[in-house]
Amino acid sequence: MRALLILLEVIKELSTARIQRTRASLQTAAMEVLHVLGKIYFEKVQTWMNFFQHGGDDEGGAIDSIEQSLLALRALRRLLIAGWDFPNRSSEVQSAWGLLIGHFKDMLALATDESSSIHANIRLLVEKHLRQIAKLHQNLAKDHPVGFTLLPDSIELITAYWSLISQFGESFGSQTTGAANSKNGDDGGDQSMPIMEYLSLKGLLLLRACVRMVFNPAQTFKYQQAQDKEEKSRSRQLVRQTLLTESFAQTMMQTLVTRFFVFRSRDLHDWQEQPEEWERKEEGEDNVWEFSIRSCAEKLFLELMLNYKAHLVQPLIAEFANVASK
Amino acid sequence: MLEDKIDFGSFLNGTLAHEVQARQPGYNIIRRRIAIVLGKWLLVKKGLDRPLIYQIFQFILDKRDPLNDLVVRITAGRQLKNIILPFEFSIQTFRPYCATITGHLMALINEVELGETKLALLNTLTTLVQSMEDEVSHASFTASSTRS
Numbered sequence: 001m002r003a004l005l006i007l008l009e010v011i012k013e014l015s016t017a018r019i020q021r022t023r024a025s026l027q028t029a030a031m032e033v034l035h036v037l038g039k040i041y042f043e044k045v046q047t048w049m050n051f052f053q054h055g056g057d058d059e060g061g062a063i064d065s066i067e068q069s070l071l072a073l074r075a076l077r078r079l080l081i082a083g084w085d086f087p088n089r090s091s092e093v094q095s096a097w098g099l100l101i102g103h104f105k106d107m108l109a110l111a112t113d114e115s116s117s118i119h120a121n122i123r124l125l126v127e128k129h130l131r132q133i134a135k136l137h138q139n140l141a142k143d144h145p146v147g148f149t150l151l152p153d154s155i156e157l158i159t160a161y162w163s164l165i166s167q168f169g170e171s172f173g174s175q176t177t178g179a180a181n182s183k184n185g186d187d188g189g190d191q192s193m194p195i196m197e198y199l200s201l202k203g204l205l206l207l208r209a210c211v212r213m214v215f216n217p218a219q220t221f222k223y224q225q226a227q228d229k230e231e232k233s234r235s236r237q238l239v240r241q242t243l244l245t246e247s248f249a250q251t252m253m254q255t256l257v258t259r260f261f262v263f264r265s266r267d268l269h270d271w272q273e274q275p276e277e278w279e280r281k282e283e284g285e286d287n288v289w290e291f292s293i294r295s296c297a298e299k300l301f302l303e304l305m306l307n308y309k310a311h312l313v314q315p316l317i318a319e320f321a322n323v324a325s326k
Numbered sequence: 327m328l329e330d331k332i333d334f335g336s337f338l339n340g341t342l343a344h345e346v347q348a349r350q351p352g353y354n355i356i357r358r359r360i361a362i363v364l365g366k367w368l369l370v371k372k373g374l375d376r377p378l379i380y381q382i383f384q385f386i387l388d389k390r391d392p393l394n395d396l397v398v399r400i401t402a403g404r405q406l407k408n409i410i411l412p413f414e415f416s417i418q419t420f421r422p423y424c425a426t427i428t429g430h431l432m433a434l435i436n437e438v439e440l441g442e443t444k445l446a447l448l449n450t451l452t453t454l455v456q457s458m459e460d461e462v463s464h465a466s467f468t469a470s471s472t473r474s
Contacts, residue, residue: 263355271395271397272395275395275396275397275400276396276400276438276439276440276443277440278397279396279397279400279401279443280440280442280443282401283362283401283404284442284443284446285442285446298359298362302362302363302366305363306366306367306370306371
């Protein structure tokens with residue numbers, strides 16, 4: 001455990017270093033570290049997954065395993081994001097990616113299974129795994145949008161996130177507690193936000209990253225090599241044609257406006273009572289809006305509106321008015 | 327491309343311009359959204375009806391209208407920066423709105439307390455000054471001297 005913890009801290013340091021040389025040293029070791037970490041992570045997950053799905057004798061061992069796999073996962077996440085300039089080009093990363101997507105689905109099933117008898121603490125730990133993987137997805141899409149889309153099953157992944165978002169949307173407006181939209185919505189939101197809300201949030205951010213990648217080419221343009229250009233153009237085409245079609249864009253816009261544009265009472269309250277702070281959170285420089293579903297929905301909607309034919313604008317304004325008068 | 331212009335143009339002239347003047351409660355929410363949409367649009371769409379957009383911003387920056395609460399006005403103040411950037415900007419087109427908008431903006435800067443927000447609004451003011459070159463100083467002195 002301790003070794004894992006140390007490894008995590010080292011990776012954290014190296015991946016957030018400002019000096020290019022430091023980060024480069026992480027990249028040279030990345031492959032090997034991935035092997036080690038991947039193995040630990042995989043084995044531990046197998047252990048506890050087996051136990052909680054099928055039962056067994058060694059509950060203590062299963063609990064240890066889940067704590068260890070979480071630690072390994074935290075390190076893995078940072079490694080995958082910072083360890084490769086072109087993550088999609090590495091077959092090891094591709095396998096790890098595919099594996100994690102599989103786990104994501106399994107863990108989600110486990111965490112959301114109402115009839116399951118697993119202890120609340122365990123469920124929480126499973127959720128923490130989910131949060132890590134979701135963070136990986138979102139960060140990778142943000143830092144390596146081309147790489148992200150060209151990794152296996154990414155498009156299906158995003159589609160899966162959308163189903164999650166749609167499902168979550170059904171109950172969103174009716175929630176009055178709004179833990180995530182609270183005044184301290186930044187770090188506090190991370191763990192206190194219910195898992196479905198958290199995953200929906202990450203999904204929205206993912207979608208936004210994709211839309212921006214397709215329609216705002218300039219910002220992702222770091223390298224000029226032929227292969228980079230080819231990948232870039234291929235990924236844009238892929239996303240535009242298989243994911244971000246006109247009809248999907250309209251589906252998204254409809255859902256966003258009707259489900260997620262709702263201002264919860266907390267929002268309205270803060271707007272009135274603390275207008276400057278509220279506005280700053282929405283439009284200010286430090287990206288606090290990334291922790292609010294409504295803000296993310298608005299930003300995604302804006303990107304869609306800018307880039308797709310405005311078929312829905314009339315009904316949308318009517319929708320705004322409906323929402324505003326509630 | 328042409329279809330693009332028609333879509334956004336008529337949406338702006340028809341729907342948006344109409345909605346921004348609506349007076350029902352809750353329309354402050356719409357005014358805020360309109361300011362944001364316009365701010366983003368001008369960055370990427372060509373050929374929009376700028377005088378109309380300036381008029382809209384002048385309208386929602388006015389404190390005398392109670393629907394223009396602080397959030398609406400700060401949002402407008404922030405987005406104003408995008409609509410007066412040098413790209414496709416013509417001093418002549420903006421001139422009729424300059425004095426009033428500058429006056430509203432400066433009053434707003436004085437009104438807000440949060441440092442970050444003040445700074446963001448000052449950025450807008452800076453852009454305004456840059457885009458209007460010599461004309462702003464005169465306009466702003468006139469506007470602030472008539473303010474009570």
